Amino acid sequence: MQKRFLMCRPTHFAVTYKINPWMDPAAPYDTTLAISQWESLKATYENLGHQIELIDPIPGLPDMVFAANGGTVIDGRMFTAQFRHAERADEGPAYRDWAERAGYEVHDAKHVNEGEGDILLAGEYVLAGTGFRTAHASHAEVQEIFGRPVITLQLVDPRFYHLDTALAVLSTGADGKPANIAYLPEAFSPGSQNVLRQLFPNAVIANIEDAEVLGLNAVSDGENVVLPVQATHLAEELRKAGYEPIGVDVSELRLAGGGPKCCTLELRS
Ligand SMILES: CN(C)C(=N)NCCC[C@H](N)C(=O)O
Numbered sequence: 627m628q629k630r631f632l633m634c635r636p637t638h639f640a641v642t643y644k645i646n647p648w649m650d651p652a653a654p655y656d657t658t659l660a661i662s663q664w665e666s667l668k669a670t671y672e673n674l675g676h677q678i679e680l681i682d683p684i685p686g687l688p689d690m691v692f693a694a695n696g697g698t699v700i701d702g703r704m705f706t707a708q709f710r711h712a713e714r715a716d717e718g719p720a721y722r723d724w725a726e727r728a729g730y731e732v733h734d735a736k737h738v739n740e741g742e743g744d745i746l747l748a749g750e751y752v753l754a755g756t757g758f759r760t761a762h763a764s765h766a767e768v769q770e771i772f773g774r775p776v777i778t779l780q781l782v783d784p785r786f787y788h789l790d791t792a793l794a795v796l797s798t799g800a801d802g803k804p805a806n807i808a809y810l811p812e813a814f815s816p817g818s819q820n821v822l823r824q825l826f827p828n829a830v831i832a833n834i835e836d837a838e839v840l841g842l843n844a845v846s847d848g849e850n851v852v853l854p855v856q857a858t859h860l861a862e863e864l865r866k867a868g869y870e871p872i873g874v875d876v877s878e879l880r881l882a883g884g885g886p887k888c889c890t891l892e893l894r895s
Pocket residue numbers: 645646649689692694695714742743788790791843882883884885887888889
């Protein structure tokens with residue numbers, strides 16, 4: 627199923643502050659390598675037939691490459707992001723302006739939420755993470771704006787601070803398969819694990835080694851799943867479940883705590 631994605635070239639990528647456990651401002655990073663890894667990710671999507679839109683990177687916003695945090699776009703409406711940390715605050719208006727210029731109906735967030743980092747459409751439900759970044763109060767905003775049932779999921783491990791570091795949507799229901807996900811159970815509270823088991827009895831279960839290379843930060847079109855090449859166990863499980871795993875190396879971006887999905891905001895008209 628062909629998709630439309632918004633991406634941001636990591637021209638100004640850097641690790642100069644620490645807002646998640648993956649980031650170490652004292653460690654070396656390589657912006658040139660980050661750019662070439664990102665170019666390969668973009669080419670991977672294009673080879674799969676997906677359409678890519680680009681937003682201009684802004685100097686001084688080193689995490690802007692993580693476009694998935696820039697908002698949530700469903701049914702031609704954008705719910706804007708409001709970042710938890712001051713270091714990323716200016717990204718919200720930048721993505722908002724892009725959406726307005728592109729003709730989306732823009733709905734401004736009243737509460738902290740980090741876009742598709744924590745808000746994922748999975749069939750008839752919107753799965754919404756909370757615990758580290760996105761405020762629980764924003765889940766009600768999402769439900770009101772998109773008119774879809776929102777399922778709150780409680781994240782419990784600071785390494786998996788966004789929902790899309792612990793859970794990937796594999797099929798949406800719109801791609802001819804029943805909605806399905808892959809996830810790391812222990813990244814969620816016991817109650818949330820029960821909810822996920824009930825809603826997705828056929829989910830692909832990842833292990834901690836997959837999650838530790840951000841393997842669940844994956845992008846699926848219902849058939850092909852683009853994921854970090856280092857997540858070999860998850861790739862095998864996906865293959866067994868009938869998906870085609872496509873490994874990409876975005877290890878330089880992992881130094882900031884992001885993977886393929888983080889670089890990819892889905893635009894749903
Ligand atoms: C799942 N998504 C979108 C992400 N995990 N995004 C990466 C954000 C990385 C950034 N340094 C931060 O900590 O906000």
